[in-house]
Amino acid sequence: SQQGEEDPQALSIQEGENATMNCSYKTSINNLQWYRQNSGRGLVHLILIRSNEREKHSGRLRVTLDTSKKSSSLLITASRAADTASYFCATANQAGTALIFGKGTTLSVSS
Amino acid sequence: EAGVAQSPRYKIIEKRQSVAFWCNPISGHATLYWYQQILGQGPKLLIQFQNNGVVDDSQLPKDRFSAERLKGVDSTLKIQPAKLEDSAVYLCASSPLKRDRGVGNTIYFGEGSWLTVV
Numbered sequence: 001s002q003q004g005e006e007d008p009q010a011l012s013i014q015e016g017e018n019a020t021m022n023c024s025y026k027t028s029i030n031n032l033q034w035y036r037q038n039s040g041r042g043l044v045h046l047i048l049i050r051s052n053e054r055e056k057h058s059g060r061l062r063v064t065l066d067t068s069k070k071s072s073s074l075l076i077t078a079s080r081a082a083d084t085a086s087y088f089c090a091t092a093n094q095a096g097t098a099l100i101f102g103k104g105t106t107l108s109v110s111s
Numbered sequence: 112e113a114g115v116a117q118s119p120r121y122k123i124i125e126k127r128q129s130v131a132f133w134c135n136p137i138s139g140h141a142t143l144y145w146y147q148q149i150l151g152q153g154p155k156l157l158i159q160f161q162n163n164g165v166v167d168d169s170q171l172p173k174d175r176f177s178a179e180r181l182k183g184v185d186s187t188l189k190i191q192p193a194k195l196e197d198s199a200v201y202l203c204a205s206s207p208l209k210r211d212r213g214v215g216n217t218i219y220f221g222e223g224s225w226l227t228v229v
Contacts, residue, residue, distance in 0.1 A: 042220035043154065043218075093156070097166050098167060103152050
């Protein structure tokens with residue numbers, strides 16, 4: 001079963017604009033991760049935020065976590081065409097041994 | 112550092128035929144995962160190994176899917192007989208042995224093996 005649900009399902013923006021995608025999850029977590037998947041490729045880890053953190057930055061990425069609302073957001077600033085990809089949030093399964101992924105947000109950045 | 116290697120990259124088979132996928136994880140990674148990703152969806156965990164033991168195979172359709180990890184390194188995933196709904200990308204991933212449940216481990220994915228069942 002899927003733990004996280006990303007929103008929106010699809011997002012189209014122009015280069016230079018910011019892209020925000022959201023993730024909602026159902027059960028309590030120790031941490032939440034975001035992954036990117038380019039078309040036809042495997043997933044690549046972007047960032048991990050722990051349950052006791054509210055915000056984390058990595059380059060042009062900013063992730064927030066609100067455990068009271070069971071939600072997280074991923075912000076990509078000054079987007080580039082190369083950011084075109086699907087983005088997934090992931091949380092641990094009940095046993096804490098593996099990751100469960102949402103359905104993802106497909107981002108298209110046009111130049 | 113070499114990444115997770117998978118083969119074949121692409122496979123087309125007829126329904127009721129069999130197929131096998133191979134995975135070589137990152138050197139030293141104790142945990143190996145097989146995920147199934149149907150087009151337009153997120154990856155779904157099929158099976159997880161730690162060294163050569165199965166940790167979780169609750170979502171593996173055991174009537175047709177099997178997986179093994181001999182010697183705790185390489186792994187193979189087999190489907191026999193294949194059905195049309197098995198058309199998907201099969202992603203192998205690995206991660207180091209988790210030491211702190213609170214920290215969380217990054218999972219490293221291979222490029223996937225694309226299966227089309229016709």
